[in-house]
Amino acid sequence: MSADLHCHTRLSNGSLGIEELITLAQKRGVTTIAITDHDCLAGTIRGAIIGKRHGVNVIQGVELSGTDKSNGQEIHMLCYKPDFPDRLEGLCARSRQIRKRSTDFMMLKAAQRYPITPEFVAKCASGSTTRFKVHIMQALWENGFTDKIFGDLYTELFGPDSKNSINHVPTYEDIFDVLKQIHDAGGIAVLPHPQRCKNPKLLDELVAAGLDGIEIYTRSLTDDEKATFKKYAAKHKLLTTGGSNFKGLYNREIISIGDCDLPDSCVQELLTYKSRKKKSERKAAKAAEAEADADATAEAKPKAKKKATAKK
Numbered sequence: 001m002s003a004d005l006h007c008h009t010r011l012s013n014g015s016l017g018i019e020e021l022i023t024l025a026q027k028r029g030v031t032t033i034a035i036t037d038h039d040c041l042a043g044t045i046r047g048a049i050i051g052k053r054h055g056v057n058v059i060q061g062v063e064l065s066g067t068d069k070s071n072g073q074e075i076h077m078l079c080y081k082p083d084f085p086d087r088l089e090g091l092c093a094r095s096r097q098i099r100k101r102s103t104d105f106m107m108l109k110a111a112q113r114y115p116i117t118p119e120f121v122a123k124c125a126s127g128s129t130t131r132f133k134v135h136i137m138q139a140l141w142e143n144g145f146t147d148k149i150f151g152d153l154y155t156e157l158f159g160p161d162s163k164n165s166i167n168h169v170p171t172y173e174d175i176f177d178v179l180k181q182i183h184d185a186g187g188i189a190v191l192p193h194p195q196r197c198k199n200p201k202l203l204d205e206l207v208a209a210g211l212d213g214i215e216i217y218t219r220s221l222t223d224d225e226k227a228t229f230k231k232y233a234a235k236h237k238l239l240t241t242g243g244s245n246f247k248g249l250y251n252r253e254i255i256s257i258g259d260c261d262l263p264d265s266c267v268q269e270l271l272t273y274k275s276r277k278k279k280s281e282r283k284a285a286k287a288a289e290a291e292a293d294a295d296a297t298a299e300a301k302p303k304a305k306k307k308a309t310a311k312k
Contacts, residue, residue, distance in 0.1 A: 003032035003267045004258045005059065006078065006192065006215065006243025008250075009047075010127040012037035012063075013134055015248035017127070018047050021257065026054040030258040032267055034061035034243065036078055039095040040129045041085050059271075062088065063192065064182070065095040066175030073198050075175045075191075078215065078241070080270060083186025091181050095172050096130040102170035103131040109166035110136050110157065114145050133158055134250040150252045175202075176209055188212045188273055190241050195225050207236050212273065217242020217262040219255065239273060240266050 008014035009021050016024065018035065025033050033051075035043045035058060044060040051058035061080045068075045082088060107121050116139045124142070125135040136157075137149040146153040158167045172178075182189040190213040194203060203214075216229050217240065233240045242262035244255055 002028075002030045002258055003262050003264070004030055004243045004246065004260060005032075005034040005061070005080070005241050005262065005267070005270070006036050006063075006218070006260075007033050007246045007257055008037055008063075008248075009035060009043050011040050011043045011129050013128070013132040013247055013250055015250055018043050019050050021246075022047060022050050022054050022056050022058065025056050025257050028256065028258050030056070032057040032059065033257065034059040034080060036061040036063040036243075037129075038063050038076075038132075039065055039092040039099070041082075041088065041092065042129070060085065062092065064088070064091065064178050065099065065170075065172040066178035067170075067172045068197070068199050068202055069174050070199050070202070072169065072171065074169060074172065075197065075202070076193065077175060077178050077182065078190040078192050079182045079185070079187040080190065080241075081186075081188055081274065082182070085185060085187075087185040088181060088187070091173065091178065098170045098172055099132070100130045102168045103133065103136070105168045106133065106157075106166050107131070107136050110140070114140060114143070116140060116143055132250075134247075138249075149250060175206070179206060179209055179211065183210060186274075188239070188270065190215055190239060192218075192245075193220060194229055195221055203232070207238070211238065213239025213241055213270075215242055216240045217260050217266065218245065219253075219259065220245070239269055241270060242266065 007021060010017050033056060035047045037043050041062045044058060047058040059080060060082065061078060064077045064079055066075050066077055107118055110116065111118065121131065121135055121139045124138040125131045134149055137154055140146050140153060141149060156162050156164050159165060179189050189211055191206060191211060192215040194214050197203060214229055214233055216226055216233065230240065242260045244257055244259045246255060246257045
């Protein structure tokens with residue numbers, strides 16, 4: 001089995017349509033994928049149908065936006081296999097609107113420096129459920145102001161250390177609320193890009209709040225980082241997942257779907273996670289019930305002995 005559990009389509013910040021993505025997966029021998037568009041679940045329903053025609057198993061997923069309120073950093077959370085995906089629609093709609101307002105602000109700032117129009121940026125974002133920085137960059141590229149999406153101009157406009165930055169960091173819902181809403185929807189919560197967390201306590205706090213897994217098998221992690229997070233996952237009994245974060249034209253480097261070293265065992269653990277968790281919870285409940293019965297019996301014995309002594 002070859003799998004990629006982190007892929008984007010044109011519905012968010014990818015450049016390929018759903019069928020194009022699935023066809024590419026089939027051609028590359030990737031038999032299982034998860035479509036994880038930003039704050040959008042629409043692609044997975046259609047993707048599952050198209051996937052069957054191409055022999056590709058499409059796992060339902062979404063990459064949700066959140067904010068670490070301790071420092072204002074944007075943090076994403078992957079949700080897999082939600083039992084009640086409709087419960088996430090409100091969160092997705094709110095996040096898309098927040099992102100659109102943020103991107104529109106940057107778009108207007110860019111238009112003050114370069115003769116591009118909001119209408120042209122909207123054309124570049126055609127098919128997406130909202131607008132992203134890459135759509136601004138595509139408009140600048142197509143109008144002849146740069147020869148690539150991720151280059152010197154991108155660094156100038158959006159780089160954290162740029163004096164000419166127009167970057168605007170949106171404030172989404174608290175990442176812990178996002179985690180709770182994933183679980184309320186019956187989904188599996190996995191933290192992607194764990195190495196990007198600026199708050200060193202965040203991962204521990206998310207685990208304490210019920211985080212189910214972390215994304216490890218991805219080219220964005222160094223070998224040392226991967227080894228560190230593997231040990232962390234084993235210690236805290238977390239799922240480990242991985243993916244290419246494929247976006248087609250909008251990837252920063254040359255990368256294609258399936259370009260990750262995700263073991264088959266990790267995919268199987270994800271697919272069986274909820275059933276195993278329910279089984280474990282039932283077992284724990286029975287053990288607690290048995291312990292409570294044992295305590296009640298132990299407590300009843302002295303009382304019975306006292307009653308027998310009193311009768312004598």
